Amino acid sequence: EAGVTQFPSHSVIEKGQTVTLRCDPISGHDNLYWYRRVMGKEIKFLLHFVKESKQDESGMPNNRFLAERTGGTYSTLKVQPAELEDSGVYFCASSQLRTGELFFGEGSRLTVL
């Protein structure tokens, strides 16, 4: 069974540019989460989807971040325009039930110069 896959694994962009991160959850997992880890800090929650619906987006930093989950399958996280403080590793996780037992992808490292 395929795990959670994320693309790209690493992205380097200039400040002001746009980046789109993609996450393919485990098939059949209705719950999809985005987290972010900034260097030296804890993994922080960004938002949670149940199927295609946003259940909780309280962790989204500001309106430069836009997440979508088309048809309840894969999800994208767009940052537009990117700022220096957006640099970090963006993790996607999925689960079948709404528990803390999450299956994580390997992360997308974003570097904003």
Added chain:
Amino acid sequence: EDQVTQSPEALRLQEGESSSLNCSYTVSGLRGLFWYRQDPGKGPEFLFTLYSAGEEKEKERLKATLTKKESFLHITAPKPEDSATYLCAVQARGGSYIPTFGRGTSLIVHP
């Protein structure tokens, strides 16, 4: 607001030298406490779930325990392959059930 504090931040052990990692938490009613292992360049990998004080879970050289205020991850006779960052997360009752993570403990086991 839920809080998770892990200590120490980093730990170096010799192979076979047992030790414990700590996870202190503040949550308005604990639904579950979770331990994860994260290898460099990888995402966190789930290890254990603990639900109530007094509960223990074991897997190979790892044993997780839970009290009302903290959890310990005991590592018995560690091997170099146990080197990783160990993350603790809590999930509160009610609300959105979103797990809150600590910063982790970076463990290095020297041969």
